[in-house]
Amino acid sequence: MAKTPRSRNWIVKIAALSLGIGSVLTVVPSSAQAADLTPAQIDAGLKKFQTASPRASYFMSMEVAPEVTGAVPLKAGMHRLWDMKTAWKDVNPSKGVFDWSVLDMRVAQSEATGARPMLVLGLTPTWAASDPNAGDARWGLGTASPPKDINDWKNYVQAVVSRYGNRIAGYEVWNEANLQTFWTGSYDQLAELTDTAYDIIKSSNSGALVMMASTTTRLVSPAAKFTTGYLEALGRYGNPFDGYTIHTYPAGDIPFDGISTQRMADIKAWQTAVVKAVGPDSPLLDRLIFDTEVNYGLAGPGARPGTDFTDEQGATLLEQTYRDSATLGIDATFWYLYTAAPFDLLGVQMWSGSPVVNAKWNALRAGTSTTSAPSTQPSTGTGSTVSSTTPAPINLQAGRTGTQLRLTWDMPLETFGSTTKTSYNIEERSKFSSGSWGPWDGFANVLEGQSYTEKAPWLDLSGSIFDFRVQAVINGKASDWSTPARIVVTKNVTPPNNVNAIINSSAVVVTWQGSSLDTDLLEGYRIEGRNVSKKTPWKVLATTSNKVPSKRLTREQVGADEFDTVEFRVSTLSTSGKRSRTSPESPRRQFTNELPTPVNVNATYDSSLGWMTMTWAAPDTAMPGGRNVMGYEFSYQWPGATSWTTFGDPVGSNMGSTSAVFDLVNVPKGVLNVRIRSVGWPGQIYSGYSSPLAVVKR
Incomplete structure (x- = not known):
């Protein structure tokens, strides 16, 4: 059975069982019942849970870093909106007050890229927290606390749904609720938030996905304990969710060849916990699974160090991630994270400076990527029969003089007798043969003995690598291929x-x-x-x-x-x-965190073009941080608005210049306030804003 979002008639919960409308009142088995499952029952449950869904448009999704303000160059099914000032604490900074500026921009950014937004609803504002000290100061004290009044949560969710309607395609109730960094409440309190959000969202947008709070799988036992407790609590509310969300970050120091295996093992351990919690035949195993954060090489758990991967290694891990997700029935996998600059928290970088990873993403999206390795089996193009009794050539050596190729090899002494008829096949592998073995320039059955020479102009192409191998054919029976020999055509080594x-x-x-x-x-x-x-x-x-x-x-x-x-x-x-x-x-x-605020700022509006031009002076390199300015960020205050919104990329302007042009065609008439600040380390270091300038659009 293909997995589908959950369907629940929330008005008639109590009548659901008697009306036969599915899993509304599904009973979650007790821990004692779960312990009684046999290995065969667990395997059957896993098979059901891992049944692949039809490949939806959101299978390859991602999260985008907050410093990326323009259109994202890589296409994705969904953009997960998290850790970018779009959470409850940011949108609803005080009771009854909503600031939509950033969320408006991020929803529009997703849409401009062709992605559907998926919003993480938590974290709790300090004013609404039952424990104002709960959580991590990096996200704000009180953010990990349950709300002291469920009505504050209801008002927030209703406000979001009313504003965005079907523009937001999915909701994740809370981020990593198995960690006290993000959630310190009980399972029942989290289930109540989930149930409340589900009813509000579905009443206005029945097609939106409402996903459980996410769970990290890095520590298997705590993840299983949290999942079991959360599911038991959700069962008391009629299981108000369309699917599960997990975050899969393998330990940071796992050897490269074992990373994929570790991620799959972590996911299977979590899936086993779900099967034990709900039972191997439960309809809850037909619901969606989203992996909403995945990357590799992150330091931890504990003191375990992280690992930085090359662009090529990152591309390999990216491809294997999505192949493994398909194998395990993961319906959408969100790559974490597309950034504006290298982000040293992550082992695999995805940004404008990772061309191999980006190309792999595009190939996977297009369905043109392959993991098939170059064949090491004998070519069947010669028509020879491979026989294990025919010994392979040995001691193959390859060399060149200019464009002259020379191959030499030996055959075991016992090969030859008075009645043997011996010939050889030669194959080559290089970038000119798409990395696959093929007959060398069409030659087969080389008869000149145990050496071969050929003039080949392309052997002099700088920076090329050629691999060769030889196969013996004795009395019509072909041997295995020899161990390959390589020719490297040295390229002039140029600096970056x-x-x-x-x-x-x-x-x-x-x-x-x-x-x-x-x-x-x-x-x-x-x-x-x-x-x-x-x-x-x-x-x-x-x-x-x-x-x-x-x-x-x-x-x-x-x-x-x-x-x-x-x-x-x-x-x-x-x-x-x-x-x-x-x-x-x-x-x-x-070396400083200081950054000078732009000076001599001016702004003019051209009514004939509908454009605003801003100018400013180049930074004074004698000032602290004056040499660290990487670019500029612009924000505006619409006529009649009280909050500030960050502009996207200027029109036809280099962010390192001293002028920028903005299209104001869609801005209402009136007074538009604008300002500018310097950007140092993107996402970390900014100067103060310049004094606001008023631009009048008539």
């Missing part, structure tokens, strides 16, 4: 381009545009830096053994004090041991 640095008072992320070397030829990068303030010479700060075009360094590693000015350069390392010359220096940056 566009070296930059994103900095705060304690750390810096050096970024660059990666080498043009093929992946197999690229060993890594060497990062050098110098302290301009102390006039120190250039020194090697780090050598990477991966291919990620960025490196995070602490101030101590750089050898600098706060407010010191530094600069960086990078060179490319090849697998052949060659190192490129160094890149041009990065812009000079200063």
